[in-house]
Amino acid sequence: MQPRMNHPAFVVPGAMDALQAVGKAVGNGSVPERTLELVHLRASQINGCAVCLDGHSRAAKEAGETDERLFTLAAWREASYFTDAERAALALTEAVTRLADNADAVPDEIYDEAAEHFDEEALATLLLAIANINVWNRLNAATRQIADGKKW
Numbered sequence: 001m002q003p004r005m006n007h008p009a010f011v012v013p014g015a016m017d018a019l020q021a022v023g024k025a026v027g028n029g030s031v032p033e034r035t036l037e038l039v040h041l042r043a044s045q046i047n048g049c050a051v052c053l054d055g056h057s058r059a060a061k062e063a064g065e066t067d068e069r070l071f072t073l074a075a076w077r078e079a080s081y082f083t084d085a086e087r088a089a090l091a092l093t094e095a096v097t098r099l100a101d102n103a104d105a106v107p108d109e110i111y112d113e114a115a116e117h118f119d120e121e122a123l124a125t126l127l128l129a130i131a132n133i134n135v136w137n138r139l140n141a142a143t144r145q146i147a148d149g150k151k152w
Contacts, residue, residue, distance in 0.1 A: 004143045022132045029125030031118065033063045035089050038073060038082075039126065040133045042090050043097045045074050047137035054147035056133075085117035089126055096130045 009016040026036065037060035044052035060070060072079035076090050092106070092114040099105040115123055139145075 001144065001146055003145050007143060007145060008139050019132070019135065022128060026125055026129045026132060029128075030122045031089075031125045031129070034060065034065055035086055036126075036129050037063055037065060038069070038086060039089055039093045039129050041070070041073055042076070042093045043130060043133045044137055046094065046097050047134065047141060049137035049140045050147035051140045051145045052133060052136055054149060088114040088117045092126060093130050096127065097134055 005011070009019055027033070037056055040052060040056040041060060044056060057070060066081070069079075069081045072081060073090075076082050076087065082090070088110075091110045095102070095106045095110045114126065118126060
């Protein structure tokens with residue numbers, strides 16, 4: 001398998017720096033790293049992005065994530081391993097990632113549940129994290145980037 005092209009973030013001058021700046025800002029927010037990695041992984045599962053699944057699985061393990069939680073993430077609603085705050089973040093991740101799947105793209109009950117667990121800055125951090133991973137997923141999937149086991 002070969003990528004269709006070089007990664008767009010490397011082709012367009014300044015794009016990689018801009019995307020990495022968003023990632024750095026998100027990482028400096030008040031949302032726990034493990035929660036952010038779960039968000040990255042869940043969006044990447046939905047979008048079928050092998051590059052992001054590979055990299056964020058490794059990052060999650062480095063952040064102390066357990067195998068049980070990683071193994072059951074796709075079925076987080078049925079698994080007992082996740083906190084209420086993580087469940088709210090995952091529900092928000094799914095809604096924002098699948099905007100076109102519902103007439104009300106992000107229903108009030110999902111947004112309100114997230115807002116109960118995260119203050120405004122943390123909620124903004126989550127939304128930026130979700131948007132950013134979706135950008136990476138879409139760039140990687142559209143250009144068929146290859147997961148190669150390397151840490152980015």
